Amino acid sequence: MNLLRLNFRGLGNPDAVGALRNLIRREAPAIVFLCETKLSGVEFRKIRGCIVEYDGVEVDNVGRSGGLACLWRKGIQCVLRSASVHHMDFSVSIGELSWILISFYGSPGIAERHLSWQLLRELAAQDNDPWVCIGDYNEVLFSTEMKGGDRAHWQMNNFRDAVDGCGLRDVAYERYMFTYDNGQADGANGQSRIDRAMANEEEGRRKLFRFEQIWVGESGCEEAIRRSWDVGDGDLFSANDSCARELKKWKRVSIGKILRDISVKRKKLKRLNEGPRDAHSVKERKKLVAEIANLLRQEEIFWKQRSRNMWLKEGDQNTKFFHRKASQRRERNHIANIVDGEGRVWVGREDVSRVAVNYFAGIFSSGQPPISKTFSMV
Known part of the structure; x- marks a missing residue:
């Protein structure tokens, strides 16, 4: 399962909307979090109406700033448990797998940032279920997560205390370390890792080959x-x-x-x-x-x-086509039922597993099976 989280700093122009559709079409994420949309709920729902393969919910902007939103692929159960201008808290279920997923937006103001860490602790204390927190925290954990600029040690210490108190650990990341760039040149340039995904349970998985x-x-x-x-x-x-x-x-x-x-x-x-x-x-x-x-x-x-x-249609940015015909399905595959060699249909995890095991056991004990037969059964 893959998640996509974006800070658009305004989603009110056609280029930004086109970029969002393009990313969704390319990455086919199961869930998309959007930060700083700077849109009201009515404005965002117009955009959401064009992305027909996804359901969603939004938090209104405040003045000319803020605005959060979440989109999830139809078929995934996402239940909004709580929300504010700084977070969205969901219970997510896909088949037998369920966990808590939080999109977090740390206060951009230093003076108010302690309130963000208080909110993070309150969210962590709600229950003992596995949870993932993905967001723009507007803070770094260590000075090594910065290139250029300076930061007071007490700011980083407060963030580390909150993360440790919540029992969160970084989810492994790839590619470039820094997630923010101020766009300036030479000595005025500043970069930092203020965006990250954290979880209260570390799980490592081998990267698998997937058919597109x-x-x-x-x-x-x-x-x-x-x-x-x-x-x-x-x-x-x-x-x-x-x-x-x-x-x-x-x-x-x-x-x-x-x-x-x-x-x-x-x-x-x-x-x-x-x-x-x-x-x-x-x-x-x-x-x-x-x-x-x-x-x-x-x-x-x-x-x-x-x-x-x-x-x-030209204005559809091919979202429908790619999600129906060409999108990578990232969630776990699920077999709802299976037909055995005698034409009987079996449902339920145990029966499906038994029929599958018996079928492949027969293959391994009977030499090379005809490829057409194998494809028809799979």
Whole structure:
């Protein structure tokens, strides 16, 4: 399951709305948190109405600032337990999995920040369920989480005390460490890690290969799958590994120039983000961001042309198409029922598991199964 949290600093212009739709279409998140929308509930619901695959709820802006919102994919149970201008507290359930998920927005004012930590402690004290807190805390835990600028030690100490008191630990992150950049050049540049995800239970998972639905129907995809099964020698696990390798190889050579250009430019942007902020690098960074945005628009047009779905309207930003036809489904797969070899339908976790185990046990004991039969059963 993947979550997306964004600080838009205003979601009232078409470019920002287009960027939101593009991110949702690309990442296919299960849940999206939005911060500083600067929109009223009525204004945000107009935007939400265009993202038809998601339900949602919002907290109004206050004057010209604030505004929180949450979107979740239909089929996920998200129950809002409490909300304020600084947080949204949800009970989330997907199948048998349930936990508490909180979007947090720390006070931007130093004088009021102690109230944010008090709120964090109150949220932690509500119950003993597993919980994840993802947000913009407007504070760092250590001075090493800053590049440029200065911060009083007592500010960081107060944040650390609140985090430790709540029993929270950082969720592992990838890519660039700093989440905020003031956009200035040279000595005036400041970067910090004020956004983070924390949880009261640390869980590590091996990154798995996942089949992308957008590959279905693409030239070469089926051939790559068949090649991998032809060399499987009847071993389901080795055939599965071979299939993953073949699909990765096929994806690298067939995904298209646009996606490769996006990847190259994002790597250049990453190097610029990690380097010094002189006038040249700031100018180059702005240029790269504009080029990446243009490539993303080209990619969107590309998929619209390939979709051949007449109901896909120009103003829809292809959200519907990608969430129905091409979105990666990130939540755990669930088998509601299964048909056994005699045509009987079984439901329930124990019966489904038993039928599946018996079927694959038969495969392993009877030599190489016909691929068509295996596909039809799966």
